[in-house]
Amino acid sequence: MHKKTQLYLALILAVIFTFGGASNVFAEENIPGMNSLEEVIQDVQLLHISEPDSQTLILGAIDGLINTLNDPYTVYMSPEDLKNFRGSLEGDYVGIGVQLQPGEIYPKVLNAMENTPASEAGIESGDMFIKIDRLDISGEPLAKVVEKIRGLEGTKITLTIRREGMADFDIILTRANISTPTVTGKILGSDIAYIRINTFGDFTKDEFERTLDDLLDQGAAKLILDLRDNPGGLIHSVVEVSSYFIDEGDIVVSTVDRAGMRDDYLAEKGGAARGMPIVVLVDGYTASAAEILAGALQDYDLAVLIGGQTFGKGTVQAVVPLDTGGALKITVARYHTPADRVIDGTGLTPDIQVLTPYLSEAMAQVYLSGAEKNIVVFDKDKSEAEINGIAVKSGQVIQRQGINYLPLRFLFEALGYRVDWLQDKGSINITGFQTEAVIYPADGHYMINGLSYPGEGAILSDKGSVYIQDSLLKLFDAGIQYENNSIIIEKTL
Numbered sequence: 001m002h003k004k005t006q007l008y009l010a011l012i013l014a015v016i017f018t019f020g021g022a023s024n025v026f027a028e029e030n031i032p033g034m035n036s037l038e039e040v041i042q043d044v045q046l047l048h049i050s051e052p053d054s055q056t057l058i059l060g061a062i063d064g065l066i067n068t069l070n071d072p073y074t075v076y077m078s079p080e081d082l083k084n085f086r087g088s089l090e091g092d093y094v095g096i097g098v099q100l101q102p103g104e105i106y107p108k109v110l111n112a113m114e115n116t117p118a119s120e121a122g123i124e125s126g127d128m129f130i131k132i133d134r135l136d137i138s139g140e141p142l143a144k145v146v147e148k149i150r151g152l153e154g155t156k157i158t159l160t161i162r163r164e165g166m167a168d169f170d171i172i173l174t175r176a177n178i179s180t181p182t183v184t185g186k187i188l189g190s191d192i193a194y195i196r197i198n199t200f201g202d203f204t205k206d207e208f209e210r211t212l213d214d215l216l217d218q219g220a221a222k223l224i225l226d227l228r229d230n231p232g233g234l235i236h237s238v239v240e241v242s243s244y245f246i247d248e249g250d251i252v253v254s255t256v257d258r259a260g261m262r263d264d265y266l267a268e269k270g271g272a273a274r275g276m277p278i279v280v281l282v283d284g285y286t287a288s289a290a291e292i293l294a295g296a297l298q299d300y301d302l303a304v305l306i307g308g309q310t311f312g313k314g315t316v317q318a319v320v321p322l323d324t325g326g327a328l329k330i331t332v333a334r335y336h337t338p339a340d341r342v343i344d345g346t347g348l349t350p351d352i353q354v355l356t357p358y359l360s361e362a363m364a365q366v367y368l369s370g371a372e373k374n375i376v377v378f379d380k381d382k383s384e385a386e387i388n389g390i391a392v393k394s395g396q397v398i399q400r401q402g403i404n405y406l407p408l409r410f411l412f413e414a415l416g417y418r419v420d421w422l423q424d425k426g427s428i429n430i431t432g433f434q435t436e437a438v439i440y441p442a443d444g445h446y447m448i449n450g451l452s453y454p455g456e457g458a459i460l461s462d463k464g465s466v467y468i469q470d471s472l473l474k475l476f477d478a479g480i481q482y483e484n485n486s487i488i489i490e491k492t493l
Helices: 003-021 034-047 054-067 079-089 142-149 204-217 235-242 289-299 360-369 408-415 470-476
Strands: 075-077 092-095 098-101 108-112 128-132 156-162 169-174 176-179 183-188 192-197 222-226 251-257 262-266 278-282 304-307 315-321 327-336 373-379 384-387 390-393 398-400 403-407 418-422 427-432 435-439 446-448 451-453 459-462 465-469 479-483 486-492
Touching: 034 054, 054 075, 075 079, 075 142, 079 092, 079 142, 079 315, 098 142, 108 128, 128 142, 183 204, 192 204, 192 360, 204 235, 222 360, 235 251, 235 262, 235 289, 251 289, 278 289, 278 360, 289 304, 304 360, 360 384, 360 390, 360 408, 373 408, 384 408, 398 459, 403 408, 403 470, 403 486, 408 418, 408 427, 408 465, 408 486, 435 470, 446 470, 465 470, 470 479, 470 486
Parallel strands: 192 222, 222 278, 278 304
Antiparallel strands: 075 327, 092 176, 098 108, 128 156, 156 169, 183 192, 251 262, 251 327, 315 327, 373 384, 373 486, 384 390, 398 403, 403 465, 418 427, 427 435, 435 446, 446 451, 459 465, 479 486
């Protein structure tokens, strides 16, 4: 028998028989060091009944060390993980075409990229991945989840999806080579450029330049910059793109490390988009480098932010290659916006809040058009409305006993109001145009500028959505007309 095995068997017996009175036996005389770690790994490999291999133990030790940081953005990447990470920044890898963020228990989808297995299967932003190939992934590091999702081109993967308001369901996808540009664009109307940036990678600056130049050649004079569902990327990439808007030499972002050392990243020569009226679309999945760009444009008053509160990932990670292969992606600093705002954990607050899905882009066009009034047209038979002539997916008009009920959030955000659901108070606040209304869906009563009104069928709740009787719009100084099957609401801005 191995001498060390004999020693440990003896120790085990001693512990069994003396544990009750051995409170002082294990007095802490020394703080464990690297030698202790190496010895524990060796002893577990030698003695544990499962006969673990050394690689499993070492990877477990690395994961345990990183987990003590309580930082989802610091991860160990194997050589294969590092290859996939670099490929994703270049827009070229094998997978299903989703961008993920860590969740409390399960990872959540930031974005399902167009023309990929994920988007074609109907995966949506906000979906949570519960299982991969029938195995639960609760609490697993994001890097491990990504590693399981990626694989050989043509192989299949089964994902169990959790979506709000639905029972968990399975989707079977076939992995494919994902090669997508990080920047896309188009012309809206006669002179509005729409540019979407999916992530900030190695080639984003060149793609942005080509897209912007093409749209300017088509007569674009205004810009909608869509940063929704953008999880971030490389800091040098976002600085390069920011230089198209911000004056050369001005601060784009500053990073501050644990020693308080500050590095300023300055706008470079560029400027093709300087002076353009700009709206930036943001949401709860706008994160990291995307927040750097949005925050800088907001601080310099160069753009109006429309959408929802951003994610609030205000930390910077460095990728440190390891001599043994792979890399450590580690949080090394927090970033500050040009106005010295620290948004880690809080995010950016939009200038105009629009939380209704599909509505932000239309409201950006309305803002850039300089319209003096908003005109919202509902068709009683369609789940689609028009805002100043722009078709937008909306909730269905509900008719009960000859009364029209309109989708509340969509309607008021389309008219230019801010709508906030206060779950703790069971109320909905509608503010704007020197009006403050508070609606209580549970019993239907409401208050407008301090005056209380009984419900009497004015508010309707249906399948988790709230609707308002069209006749109440007169209390908001909105005009209403009826033409054939249409309800036309008009509000002067």
